[in-house]
Amino acid sequence: MTSLLRRVKSTLSIRAHRRVRGLLEGEYTSVFHGRSMEFDDLRPYVAGDEVRDIDWKATARLRTPMTKRFIAARKHTVLVIADTGRNMAALAEHGETKRDLAVLAAGTVGYLAIRHGDRVALVAGDAEHTVFVEPASTEAHLERMLQKIHTNTTTDAAASNLTAQLEYAARVFRRRMIVFVIADDRELSAPERRLVRRLCVQHEVLWLRVGDADLMRPEWSGSVMHDVHDSATIPSFVRDDPALRAEFRAAVAESSARSEDVFESVAVSSQRVSREADVVPGLFRLLEVHRHARR
Secondary structure, eight states: OOOHHHHHHHHHHHHSOHHHHHHHHHHHHTSSOSOSEEEEEEEEOOTTOOGGGBOHHHHHHHTSOEEEEEEEOOOOEEEEEEEOSGGGGSBBTTSSBHHHHHHHHHHHHHHHHHHTTOEEEEEEEOSSOEEEEEEEOSHHHHHHHHHHHHHHOSTTSOOOOHHHHHHHHHHHOOSOOEEEEEEESSOOOHHHHHHHHHHHHHSEEEEEEEOBOOTTOGGGTTSOEEOTTTOOEEOHHHHTOHHHHHHHHHHHHHHHHHHHHHHHHTTOEEEEEOSHHHHHHHHHHHHHHHHHSOO
16 A cells, blocks of 8 residues: 555655745644743752743742743644545646645645644544544554545545534534644535634634636646536536636636635635645645734
């Protein structure tokens, strides 16, 4: 079986400039604000203690050197919510499958998390079932997660139902996490907006939108194209019409702009990607925007 994590690492090495990778890791660590250690109590200074840990106000008050003691903060958990319905088995905008982009995105975020000692979990599914993979922080665990996304996202799978996956996450998880959603580039339904608002109260929510294929591309004019949702075909004479091509592109741009407005209205940082080369830079922009967002 092909290692999906190895493919993710190779893509990171090939696609991402070293400085961009460093920035990506830095932006990941800044999603949760605050110190990596939590204050516990004070105790008298002893030889070998860090000078920077001396509490000078307490020292002046008690007239003896006092040192702050800290306890390690709990590890963070990154929850990846992935749509694995058949809609995500379709082509992305530049000809790669949306499934491949989803695996690369989940693998990149998961790899960053385990490199920083955090744990990664997965909620995935379609209209018929929801799968939960418990959090862990090993590469073998991340590989199993990626294989779940890959093997379950096929044209034979049930239709997509992101609402069910969001509902599961909102109902089950109470501890604060980074929730990273990977789904189609589309506007949220009213129930999905309510669920996202609910998740935002408890968690840090980031959203990666995977763009659909441009079915009007001239180089695909001789190919038979069909919709994975209902298997309907699109006649070639329709895709050969220049006026319809222009109208299609305008409609896609308008829909994407509306999606951005919707995500802004629910205070969720989002980013759209349409090909493999966009994923790592897109993740960096997503983390950067989220870090600067007013929440």
